[in-house]
Amino acid sequence: MLKAKGIVKRYDKKLAVSDISFQINDGEVYGLLGPNGAGKSTTINVISGLIKKDAGEIIIGGKNLDKNLLECKMMLGIVPQELAIYNDLSAEQNVSFFGSLYNLSGKKLEEQTKETLDYVGLYDRRKEKVKTFSGGMKRRLNIACGLVHRPKLLILDEPTVGIDPQSRNHIMESIMRLNSEGMTILYTTHYMEEAEQLCNRIAIMDEGQIVAQGTLQELRQIIEEHWFIKMRLIGEVPMDELRLIDGIEQIDIKDFNYRFSCKQKKNQLRDLLDILIHHHVEISDMSIDEADLEDIFLALTGKSLRD
C-alpha cells in the first residue's frame, strides 16, 4: 500500500527526518513509535502531501506521490494529532463537509456520513454542535472526518492523546474493527501499549531515524539476550550487594516493586535469591518477563519513550 524510500526532511539546518525507508503492506496496521520530536508527525505530513520532502520517494497504492498527488490524496484519510473539526457546526455537517471534499455527493455522501457517524458512536448526536461535545467525542468525530470517504490508507497521528480511558478504548476498538474489514492503517503513538495491542509491524523512530522495525517478535529478538526479573520485596533490601551480581545491568524500583534488567542467562536469579534469603528479605511476588517495547526502545536509544 505504501512504500517510503530514503525520505529526508530538513527545517532550516535541523534534520527532522533522516533518510528513512519503510513499507506498509495492504491490510496491515503499521506503527510509528517514538518519543515527542522523534520525527513521526513530520513523516506523516510528508506522506500526506502536507509538507514537501527534501529527498526520497513515496509510492501510495502504486502511484508516485510527486507525480500523482491528487490520486494519492484520494487514497488517504488523515486524522491529525490536533482536533481538526468545526466547533460551531454539527457532527453531521462536519463529516458531510469533509466527505464532499473527496468528491462524495448526494445519496452516497448522505449514506457514508450516516455510516461513519454510526461507526464512531455519534449518530444519535449528529445534529448537535461539536462545541457541546466532550473531549473524547471530539476525538471520535476527528477520526470520522478522516474516514468518511473510505480511504485505502488511514493515517492516525496519536489519536488517543489526552482522552479518557473509555473514549480511548472506543477508538482502539474502532481501529481494530476497521483493520479487520481490510483497511490499511498507519498509526503513530508514543504509548507502547497501544503499539503492542494494535500494530502488526512497528518502526521505532528516534531523532528522525528509524532505529528498528519489524513485528514485535522480531523487535524482541534485537534484544533477545535481555530478560527481566520482577519482584515485590518487603524488608531491608541490600542494594549494594544486588548491584554487584554479575549480569544485572539495571535495577528499577517503584514502591516495593523491583525490576532487574539482566543480560545473558547467567545465574542472576540464583544469586539474587541467595542474597535476599540471606538477608531475610520477604519475596511476596516474582515473575520473569520478556522485553516489551519500552525495553526495546531503551536498549536501542538509551532513553525512555516518555523522556
Next chain:
Amino acid sequence: MRFFKVIKKEILHLLHDPETVTLMILFPFLLTWVLGTALGGMMNGGTSELPETSIPIVTQGSMLSDMYIKEAGNAGIVFEKMSKQEAESGMDARKIGEYVTIDNNSITLHTKNPNNIKGLLVRTYSDVFAQQSNIIMTAMKEGKLSKALQGSSMKNYVKSEGIQGNPMPGAIGYYSIAMLTMIMMYGAIQTIEIMHNEKEENTNLRLKCSPYSMNRIFYAKVGVATVALIVQALILMLANTFVYSVSYRSIIAVLIALAPFALFCCGLGLIIYQLSGANVKSSRGIVNLVIVLLVMFGGGYMPPEAMGRTMRQLIPYTPVGMLNKGLIQYIYNNNAELLSKSALTNLVVGLAIIFVSYIIYRKREGISSAANS
C-alpha cells in the same frame, strides 16, 4: 458541487453566529437614528418617528450640561433631572435601570446592563455630543464660530456650507449612507474571521491533505465574505427605507455600486491579515484603526460641512469619502458620475489587494500549482 459545499459551509459559519450578524445590522440601524436625530438640528432635517427614550440625569447645571440635555431632545432622548441620591436609591430599588451624570469634565452612564438599547443610545449620543463639543470648542478658540453662535445656534453655521450648493440629504439620509459604508468596512474584520477560522480550528491541515484545491477554498471564502457584506448592506438599506423612509433612488443600482466596495473591504481585511503573518489579534487591531481613520477621513462620523476646510478638501479623495459623496450625488442629484468612478476605483484596488493577499496566502500555505490543479 464541492465549491458550493465550501460556500455552504462558510455560510453556516456565519449563520451560526447570529449575535454578530444581528449586531452588524442593528448597530448601524440604531446609529443612523441616533446620529441622524442628534445632528438633525445641525443639518436642517431628519426627523424620527421612533418613540422617545426617557432617562434620569444628575447635573449641577452648566452651559455644557444644558446643551447636552437640549440637544438630546433632537435625538429623541428626554432627560429627567434628579438628585444623585434619588438616582442611586432608584437604581437600588430597581425602579430605574440607568441614569447619567454630567459635569464639566465627564459624562457617565450608570447602568446595570450596559448592553441594553437604552444604554447604547445614550452612549452613542454622548460620544457624538463629545465630538461635536470638541469641534465647536476648537472652532470657537479659532474665532470662527463666535459670529455664528451670536445669532441663533450652530445650525445656521453648518447649514450654510452644503455640498457644492446641491440639494442635500437630511441628517437621517446622510447617516443612512455614512453608516452603510462604515458598517461595510467592518466586513474587513468579518473576512479576517472567515480566513482565520481554518487556522483556529486546525482544519487547514485537513483541507490541505484533501484533494480539493486550496485556491478554490480561498476564492470561496472571499466570495462568501463579499456576498455576505452585500446582503448586509441590502438589509440595512431596506430597514432604513421602511423605518426612516430614506430614499436610495434605486436600491439595485446602489447595491451594484457598493459591490466593488464590498470587495475592497474584504481585500482590506485579507491584506492586513496576510501581512500581519496571519495573526488574527494584531490584524483585527490594525483593521479597527484603519477603519476609524478611513471613516473619519471619509466624513462618516461628521458631515464634511461640519469639518474644517482641509478636511473638506481631503474627503472626496479618500475611498469612503469618494463613495459617500458619489452616493449622495447619485441619490439626491441623479448624477452617477462620481459613484461610477468610486466603484471602478474600489474594484481595481480591491482586486489588486486580494491578488496580493492570494500570493502571500499561497506562499504561507505552501500551495504549489501542481498540488491544486
